[in-house]
Amino acid sequence: xxxxxxxxxxxxxxxxxxxxxxxxxxxxxxxxxxxxxxxxxxxxxxxxxxxxxxxxxxxxxxxxxxxxxxxxxxxxxxxxxxxxxxxxxxxxxxxxxxxxxxxxxxxxxxxxxxxxxxxxxxxxxxxxxxxxxxxxxxxxxxxxxxxxxxxxxxxxxxxxxxxxxxxxxxxxxxxxxxxxxxxxxxxxxxxxxxxxxxxxxxxxxxxxxxxxxxxxxxxxxxxxxxxxxxxxxxxxxxxxxxxxxxx
Amino acid sequence: xxxxxxxxxxxxxxxxxxxxxxxxxxxxxxxxxxxxxxxxxxxxxxxxxxxxxxxxxxxxxxxxxxxxxxxxxxxxxxxxxxxxxxxxxxxxxxxxxxxxxxxxxxxxxxxxxxxxxxxxxxxxxxxxxxxxxxxxxxxxxxxxxxxxxxxxxxxxxxxxxxxxxxxxxxxxxxxxxxxxxxxxxxxxxxxxxxxxxxxxxxxxxxxxxxxxxxxxxxxxxxxxxxxxxxxxxxxxxxxxxxxxxxxxxxxxxxxxxxxxxxxxxxxxxxxxxxxxxxxxxxxxxxxxxxxxxxxxxxxxxxxxxxxxxxxxxxxxxxxxxxxxxxxxxxxxxxxxxxxxxxxxxxxxxxxxxxxxxxxxxxxxxxxxxxxxxxxxxxxxxxxxxxxxxxxxxxxxxxxxxxxxxxxxxxxxxxxxxxxxxxxxxxxxxxxxxxxxxxxxxxxxxxxxxxxxxxxxxxxxxxxxxxxxxxxxxxxxxxxxxxxxxxxxxxxxxxxxxxxxxxxxxxx
Ligand code: HEM
Ligand code: SF4
Ligand code: SF4
Numbered sequence: 001x002x003x004x005x006x007x008x009x010x011x012x013x014x015x016x017x018x019x020x021x022x023x024x025x026x027x028x029x030x031x032x033x034x035x036x037x038x039x040x041x042x043x044x045x046x047x048x049x050x051x052x053x054x055x056x057x058x059x060x061x062x063x064x065x066x067x068x069x070x071x072x073x074x075x076x077x078x079x080x081x082x083x084x085x086x087x088x089x090x091x092x093x094x095x096x097x098x099x100x101x102x103x104x105x106x107x108x109x110x111x112x113x114x115x116x117x118x119x120x121x122x123x124x125x126x127x128x129x130x131x132x133x134x135x136x137x138x139x140x141x142x143x144x145x146x147x148x149x150x151x152x153x154x155x156x157x158x159x160x161x162x163x164x165x166x167x168x169x170x171x172x173x174x175x176x177x178x179x180x181x182x183x184x185x186x187x188x189x190x191x192x193x194x195x196x197x198x199x200x201x202x203x204x205x206x207x208x209x210x211x212x213x214x215x216x217x218x219x220x221x222x223x224x225x226x227x228x229x230x231x232x233x234x235x236x237x238x239x240x241x242x243x244x245x246x247x
Numbered sequence: 248x249x250x251x252x253x254x255x256x257x258x259x260x261x262x263x264x265x266x267x268x269x270x271x272x273x274x275x276x277x278x279x280x281x282x283x284x285x286x287x288x289x290x291x292x293x294x295x296x297x298x299x300x301x302x303x304x305x306x307x308x309x310x311x312x313x314x315x316x317x318x319x320x321x322x323x324x325x326x327x328x329x330x331x332x333x334x335x336x337x338x339x340x341x342x343x344x345x346x347x348x349x350x351x352x353x354x355x356x357x358x359x360x361x362x363x364x365x366x367x368x369x370x371x372x373x374x375x376x377x378x379x380x381x382x383x384x385x386x387x388x389x390x391x392x393x394x395x396x397x398x399x400x401x402x403x404x405x406x407x408x409x410x411x412x413x414x415x416x417x418x419x420x421x422x423x424x425x426x427x428x429x430x431x432x433x434x435x436x437x438x439x440x441x442x443x444x445x446x447x448x449x450x451x452x453x454x455x456x457x458x459x460x461x462x463x464x465x466x467x468x469x470x471x472x473x474x475x476x477x478x479x480x481x482x483x484x485x486x487x488x489x490x491x492x493x494x495x496x497x498x499x500x501x502x503x504x505x506x507x508x509x510x511x512x513x514x515x516x517x518x519x520x521x522x523x524x525x526x527x528x529x530x531x532x533x534x535x536x537x538x539x540x541x542x543x544x545x546x547x548x549x550x551x552x553x554x555x556x557x558x559x560x561x562x563x564x565x566x567x568x569x570x571x572x573x574x575x576x577x578x579x580x581x582x583x584x585x586x587x588x589x590x591x592x593x594x595x596x597x598x599x600x601x602x603x604x605x606x607x608x609x610x611x612x613x614x615x616x617x618x619x620x621x622x623x624x625x626x627x628x629x630x631x632x633x634x635x636x637x638x639x640x641x642x643x644x645x646x647x648x649x650x651x652x653x654x655x656x657x658x659x660x661x662x663x664x665x666x667x668x669x670x671x672x673x674x675x676x677x678x679x680x681x682x683x684x685x686x687x688x689x690x691x692x693x694x695x696x697x698x699x700x701x702x703x704x705x706x707x708x709x710x711x712x713x714x715x716x717x718x719x720x721x722x723x724x725x726x727x728x729x730x731x732x733x734x735x736x737x738x739x740x741x742x743x744x745x746x747x748x749x750x751x752x753x754x
Contacts, residue, residue, distance in 0.1 A: 026319070029315065030312060030315065030316055033308070033309060033310070033311070033312040033315050034310065034311075034312060035311070035312040035313060036310065036311065036529065036569070037529075037565065037566055037569060038565045038566065038569065039313060039405065039408070039565070039623070041394060041397045041398055041403055041405065041622055041623075041658075042621065042622050042623055042624060042625060042630070042633065042658070043625070043630035043631040043633070043634070043658060044625075044630060045630065046628075046629075046630060058401065058402075058403075062401055064326075064398065064399055064400060064401050064403065065324070065326055065399075065401040067398070067399060068326040068327070068330070068399035068400075068401075069325070069326045069399075072324050072325060072326050076324065076401075123324075126325065130325065131264065131265055132262070132265065132325055132328040132329065132340070132343060133323075133325035133328065135265060135340045135343070135346065136323050136325060136328065136343065136345050136346055136349065137323060138323070138369070138370055138371040139368070139369050139370075139371075140362070140366075140369045140370045140371075141323050143369070206360060206361045206362045207362065208319075208320070208321065208322045208323070210319045210320055211319075211320040211321070211322050211401075211402055214316050214319055214320030214402060215320065215401070215402045217312060217316045218313075218316055218317075218320070218402050218403045218404070219312055219313045219316070219403075220313070220397050220403030220404075220405050221402070221403040225625055225630065227564060227565045227566070227568055227569070228564065228568060228582045228583060228584075229582075230568075231568045231569060231572045231573050232568070232569050233569050234310075236310060237529065237533075237569070240530070240533065
């Protein structure tokens with residue numbers, strides 16, 4: 001067993017832990033923080049089913065973004081949808097036997113990487129060429145795109161340029177899942193890819209990637225428009241009422 | 248006319264190249280100690296304000312999920328950057344919604360996030376300094392809380408929520424805005440924004456009765472503090488005297504008269520506006536709202552109806568049940584509260600009102616969707632009723648109606664430029680520049696369809712337009728109240744004989 005395999009094993013345990021605890025903690029905070037007032041952006045659905053549909057349109061189609069800016073939508077949607085395909089395809093490295101639907105998307109998942117690449121380049125380009133977006137960009141915004149692009153490029157070069165020993169990689173991750181450390185191929189490209197992925201997991205809970213859980217908790221998008229029919233009151237606001245008797 | 252450049256009205260709305268700090272000088276007057284204290288805030292900037300501000304931010308993000316989620320979730324995609332009328336009118340990049348949010352977010356990051364605490368430069372986090380506070384005071388008073396940005400953000404991030412929080416923090420450290428806080432203090436003390444006491448109000452209403460009698464020959468009442476009336480009308484106090492607001496009030500009174508309604512105003516709750524929302528103060532907003540509850544109980548009314556006012560309708564429709572409910576002592580057959588447009592439209596549909604729309608033939612109308620009505624409330628029982636019902640009413644009482652371009656109305660409507668507690672002379676430059684997108688849309692229908700007038704259902708919009716229309720080459724009387732149109736076209740069934748002929752023609 002090489003030291004490298006041990007280091008990577010520990011790295012992935014730590015990164016996964018940080019990711020799960022960090023994102024879990026944020027979700028907990030979002031869930032427990034009250035939304036004391038009804039603030040859906042109107043016109044809004046008047047039923048819970050309507051809200052689920054509204055949210056689905058936002059998450060699957062990026063509906064508001066589409067209304068807003070066709071270029072950002074095009075690049076952003078391409079990147080995300082391609083990313084979800086790629087992520088789904090990656091399940092094959094963690095499952096045995098590989099789930100039928102993961103096999104089904106295998107060919108698409110493989111080429112989705114180009115979609116990610118194009119989307120990311122488009123989004124990054126806007127950060128340089130559109131004055132308004134350049135103005136609001138911080139170094140961290142560049143770094144995030146660089147990180148993702150790094151993952152995509154190292155990943156693609158394994159798929160399309162020089163293959164790594166994928167059976168060994170799968171064995172490594174299947175091993176981690178059962179608590180045993182098995183050897184990892186010492187292929188620079190792979191090691192780089194994995195290091196960047198671990199970094200992404202680690203920064204997820206402390207970065208703007210929190211938009212992924214955040215969108216589901218956004219009161220302007222997830223509230224039902226029924227303020228007149230149903231009294232909506234936060235616990236801390238109910239205390240104000242309780243403090244006043246009568247009236 | 249002005250010591251600043253008035254934007255040109257172009258045919259297509261252009262996204263301006265950035266002009267950094269173009270509006271850095273814009274600041275409203277600071278509230279005096281007396282009014283700060285009346286609202287429960289420190290009189291002036293306290294000594295340890297940095298600490299208190301940061302703590303207040305921490306408190307607010309624990310009380311408002313919107314704030315916590317919005318501060319974390321922005322990805323700087325830039326979709327909102329060209330959506331704010333103040334940015335379009337001033338070109339100041341800090342008026343781009345995301346940049347405005349960032350003024351607060353950079354402090355949040357510094358004190359409340361790992362990345363900001365340890366790598367401030369990387370994520371643009373900064374300490375709470377006097378410079379930051381001054382910037383807040385300037386730019387959080389350049390947001391009318393119109394929510395246009397929230398329509399276009401992929402996560403619905405509403406900069407209004409951020410502005411409200413920032414203003415609440417500034418109030419908490421003793422840096423309040425004069426215009427809003429003086430007004431709220433007046434409501435707490437007297438009951439309306441103008442500080443109009445009961446005798447003056449009674450006087451004004453009596454004057455109106457005489458005026459309407461002279462005009463129509465009909466005894467139309469403007470009842471005040473009538474116990475046992477069915478309907479409590481809560482309307483913005485500007486309706487009592489300002490033009491064209493008062494014509495709207497006359498319109499409501501005529502509609503009530505014609506439908507045979509028993510109604511009353513209250514001198515205790517003589518204000519629909521609720522500036523507590525503008526300063527983000529739940530407590531003040533609640534205190535103002537509860538005057539309505541008290542008045543409704545004391546007068547023993549069965550229903551509550553709100554007059555034409557945008558943010559008032561937001562607070563009424565979306566928040567009143569929360570702030571001052573439950574309304575179990577009112578008639579359960581009616582939603583609480585209702586909008587006067589809902590009342591009028593309902594009466595029209597039931598055939599209770601007869602109109603002679605030719606009375607409005609000297610005008611070609613268009614309708615300005617007030618931001619708080621369009622994006623923060625509803626009318627009727629279907630989503631979008633807040634956009635349809637006022638238009639349906641106008642089309643019933645006027646023959647000539649044209650909408651402004653699609654991307655400037657409905658949920659995409661542009662703010663009048665004076666909402667959110669900015670309707671004050673010390674922010675005139677901002678108000679004029681912020682009105683540019685609306686004025687450009689108006690001009691396009693004036694040029695293309697010969698539109699002569701702009702109708703609105705908001706006291707702030709009406710005052711703002713009366714003020715800014717002349718800057719753009721229009722006249723102040725081009726802004727009209729929707730219920731003014733209703734009142735002018737309404738056929739009063741008990742009008743003296745000369746009008747009876749008209750009525751017969753119509754039937
Ligand atoms: C529920 C899941 C998600 C939704 C609905 C979502 C939605 C969005 C939207 C609408 C944008 C703005 C448009 C754009 O710039 O692409 C965005 C930006 C972004 N998203 Fe997501 N996202 C999700 C999950 C993720 C995940 C899991 C990642 C990364 C691992 C991610 C990475 C990014 C990045 C880096 C940006 C900023 C792109 C830039 O810098 O311009 N997103 N997301
Ligand atoms: S709420 Fe309106 S005024 Fe405020 S930033 Fe958004 S678009 Fe501009
Ligand atoms: S649209 Fe929303 S996520 Fe995008 S920059 Fe603006 S506030 Fe941030």
